Amino acid sequence: MIGGGGGGAWTMGSVRNGYRERLVLAVDVGSTVLRCHVYNAAAETCGSAEDKIKVLYPRRGHVEMDPEELWKQFVTVVKKAVKDAGIHLNQVAGLGISTQRATFITWNKKTGEPFHNFISWQDLRAADLVSSWNSSLLLKSIHGSCKFLHFFTRRKRFLAASLINFTTQHVSLRLVWVLQNIPEVRQAAEEGNCCFGTIDTWLLYKLTNGSVHATDYSNASGTGIFDPYLMSWSSFLCTLMSIPLSIFPPVEDTSHNFGEVDPSIFGVGIPILSLVADQQAGMFGQCCFDVGDVKLTMGTGTFLTINTGNNLHTSIEGLYPLVGWKIGNELVCVAEGNASDTGTAIKWAQELNLFTDFPDTELMAKNVPDSDGIYFVPSFTGLQAPVNDPYACASFMGLKPSTTKCHLVRAILESVAFRNRQLYDTMQRETSIKISKIRADGGVSNNSFVMQMTADLFGQTIDKPKHTDMSSLGAAFLAGLAVGVWSTKEELKKLRHPEVLYEPQLKLKDYESSMSSWELALLRCSNWYNDS
DSSP, X not given: OXXXXXXOOOSSSOEETTEEOOEEEEEEEOXXXXXXXEEOTTOOEEEEEEEEOOOBOSXXXXXXXXXXXXXXXHHHHHHHHXXXXXXXXXXXXXXEEEEOSSOEEEEETTTOOBSSOEEOTTOOTTHHHHHHHHTOHHXXXXXXXXXXXXXXXXXXXXXXXXXXXXXXXXXXXXXXXXXXXXXXXXXXXXXXXXXXXXXXXXXXXHHTTTOOOOEEXXXXXXXXXXXXXXXXXXXXXXXXXXXXXXXXXXXXXXXXXXXXXXXXXXXXXXXXXEEEEHHHHHHHHTTOOSTXXXXXXXXXXXXXXXXXXXXXXXXXXXXXXXXXEEETTEEXXXXXXXXXXXXXXXXXXXXXXXXXXXXXXXXXHHTSSSOTTXXXXXXXXXXXXXXXXXXXXXXXXXXXXXXXXHHHXXXXXXXXXXXXXXXXXXXXXXXXXXXXXXXXXSGGGGOHHHHHHHHHHHTSOEEEESOOOHHHHHHHHHHHHHHTSSOOHHHHHTTOOEEXXXXXXXXXXXXXXXXXXXXXXXXXXXXXXXXX
């Protein structure tokens, strides 16, 4: 049997074929790439495989994924990684799964058939609902009532409710859209025949041949429907938005025995020992275990996340309070700000043939002394905290006949660093927590131009590890702790090694003029798509 989450070790089954397994399998389902790594006890990668996720854009603002296609890719990538490692699955102690958050699906409880494609966290179909709810008299009255309750009780959950505003990235109103626009989902939900799940829940359901419907606290807290103050699905929000509570899965610890992979899938049963949201997985992989530790992930989007200990942050400007992870009695909370279009903007520029390969962007940006007054607004899916405008448009400002590809590429990279600074300022204003360390990861962190400019704008040293796929490593660490491959977080800290330390070289004042012009460009692009 397998011990529960929180560091329990195998009491039986810990030895197969005469030796103790020390390998952990981790799968990271990102926004653009699905990766699988096999790790040994030294946290070294023994084998890997990846596949590009097929993202669908059926209508303007709609971003989807085919669930069956994703499932096939998941199975294929696991098999390829195991083959690459030259091992047998009997040697694997456990499986950890990290997934992009707030991308969800609903399916028929009896047949297991999906009602629709995955609706991505980048999807904007609920933008009008978000705008309508945020400006409604009902929400304003809730704000007022909760301010009153907070004044007399001083409970933080009432303060949080008095400040609540919906965003398109929350599952909440996208799920309301589904219930309003797909009749079979509403009917199934009313009949108790509908299952809701984020990607982790769907994969767990498929891996266990439909026998387990569950999620973990990190994924649940990212939906906008979970109350992290009560550590349960929010009956208040569900009542407010007419969402049946019956559709939601039970919520378990992040490091936990979720069940075994059905042997028919890989030929052997593998314990599923962690489910974790990608950004929280990255925090764990980066060993950001202490209050004030900050992780900066720059992948498809940018995520700036700070460890707030066991205290949930209550935000005014759009930082989001999340459960980082729960392992037994340990509960770690984080506060996070994000910008959706980082790698998205860079890939878009590549598809326009502004450059050939990603490393070229660094050389091109350094090939010109500045962007020549060109500013890029990275807003294909709106602008998040602290701007919070789902209707903002992406654009170049200041184009002139002398503009070259190098200027355009530099402007895009500068916009990434400027957005980083916006998020950093918001985090400092809102949390008042002394930042102890900053660790970076994600594909864009391999660009030294962006990294150096960000270190300058932060006025802080930024530590980038050799391997930047921290979400996968975090899922592996959490699974490994559950099965005894690793015993403590102190042991994990010794396995992490920095590759580059970016020290500030210029001061913030050196960027003030260009950042002010860039912020003006943001204002010019605001509320672009709002027809109301």
